[in-house]
Amino acid sequence: MDLFFFLLFAFIAVVCAINVVLQTHPISSALSLVGVMGSLAVLYLMLGAEFIAMAQMIVYAGAIMVLFVFVIMLLNAGAEKRKGSSLTSQIFGIPAIIALFVLLCLSALKWFPSSDLVKFGDFSGGGAQPFGYALFTDYLLPFEVTSLLILIAIIGAIVLARKEID
Amino acid sequence: MDSAAVMNLLKNGVPISWYLVLSAILFAIGVSGFLFRRNIITVFMCIELMLNAVNLSFIAFAHQHKQVSGQLFTFFVMVVAAAEAAVGLAIILTVFKNRSTLNIDEIDTLKN
Numbered sequence: 622m623d624l625f626f627f628l629l630f631a632f633i634a635v636v637c638a639i640n641v642v643l644q645t646h647p648i649s650s651a652l653s654l655v656g657v658m659g660s661l662a663v664l665y666l667m668l669g670a671e672f673i674a675m676a677q678m679i680v681y682a683g684a685i686m687v688l689f690v691f692v693i694m695l696l697n698a699g700a701e702k703r704k705g706s707s708l709t710s711q712i713f714g715i716p717a718i719i720a721l722f723v724l725l726c727l728s729a730l731k732w733f734p735s736s737d738l739v740k741f742g743d744f745s746g747g748g749a750q751p752f753g754y755a756l757f758t759d760y761l762l763p764f765e766v767t768s769l770l771i772l773i774a775i776i777g778a779i780v781l782a783r784k785e786i787d
Numbered sequence: 788m789d790s791a792a793v794m795n796l797l798k799n800g801v802p803i804s805w806y807l808v809l810s811a812i813l814f815a816i817g818v819s820g821f822l823f824r825r826n827i828i829t830v831f832m833c834i835e836l837m838l839n840a841v842n843l844s845f846i847a848f849a850h851q852h853k854q855v856s857g858q859l860f861t862f863f864v865m866v867v868a869a870a871e872a873a874v875g876l877a878i879i880l881t882v883f884k885n886r887s888t889l890n891i892d893e894i895d896t897l898k899n
Contacts, residue, residue, distance in 0.1 A: 623800040623801050624800070624801055627801045627806075631805075634809065635809070635813070638817070639816060641816075641832060642816055642819060647829055647832075650829050651832060654836060657836060657839065658839060661839055661842070661843055664809075668846045668847060669850055670849065670858045670861070672858070673846060677842075681835075681868070688872055689828065689876070692828065692876045692879060692880065693828060695880065696828075696883050696889065698826070701829070715819075718815050718818050718819050719815075721815060722814075725814065725815075726808050729804045733802070733803050733851070734804075737802060737803040737804075737851060739802070739806065739847070739850055739851075740799060740800035743800075746854070747855060747858050751855055752858060752859070755859055756859060767866050767867075770866070770867070770870055773870075774873050774874050775873065778876075781880070
């Protein structure tokens with residue numbers, strides 16, 4: 622059953638990710654990206670990360686992607702004109718991407734033998750209680766620094782996007 | 788893979804390396820979109836795709852070591868991604884206001 626769900630949602634994630642890259646209109650890319658994030662949330666749930674799965678749906682698919690869709694709507698962004706990417710990026714980019722992918726896959730398969738199996742329910746340390754406990758004891762300082770980062774980002778976004786008032 | 792190995796997979800779950808390979812696939816797709824797309828919003832979405840791919844491997848490692856720390860890293864990556872999206876989209880709005888284009892080839896003031 623684990624294998625079936627993994628293959629199903631991995632397939633959905635990869636198809637949606639390819640769709641993000643291939644679609645010419647930004648709104649189609651944005652909706653495909655929501656599909657990727659939703660299927661990744663299911664995979665997180667299978668890996669025992671319940672809190673992160675919910676945060677993925679609420680923060681990523683809910684908040685960040687709505688921001689993207691708002692900006693696409695505001696800018697009235699149309700379909701991309703196909704001019705083709707530059708020759709340099711094609712000559713160097715495609716072999717570099719393939720090399721990166723092969724390297725990542727080989728290292729994953731070499732260092733993590735297939736005897737390590739992921740089974741749903743093996744690890745239950747990702748619920749809200751253990752997660753919050755770790756966040757507010759061991760990781761309290763990063764948490765507070767993060768709040769400062771968010772404050773700076775909000776101020777920066779307002780300063781960048783406001784209308785100039787003389 | 789013989790039939791015994793398949794039965795083992797069906798009964799006991801998925802190897803951890805499969806999750807890492809899925810993460811590598813998503814990351815490579817994100818990089819290719821980053822390199823070959825010309826629309827600045829789509830390029831930005833490909834960056835989010837790469838961040839998601841890395842988050843998946845963090846969660847897989849957290850499961851393998853049976854520790855919650857990897858999930859906390861994912862949480863911080865999410866927060867940084869939210870801040871990045873807010874500032875990045877504000878920059879895109881400003882660029883569009885000043886240049887009236889979303890094509891990254893035409894935004895080349897810093898070139899040369």
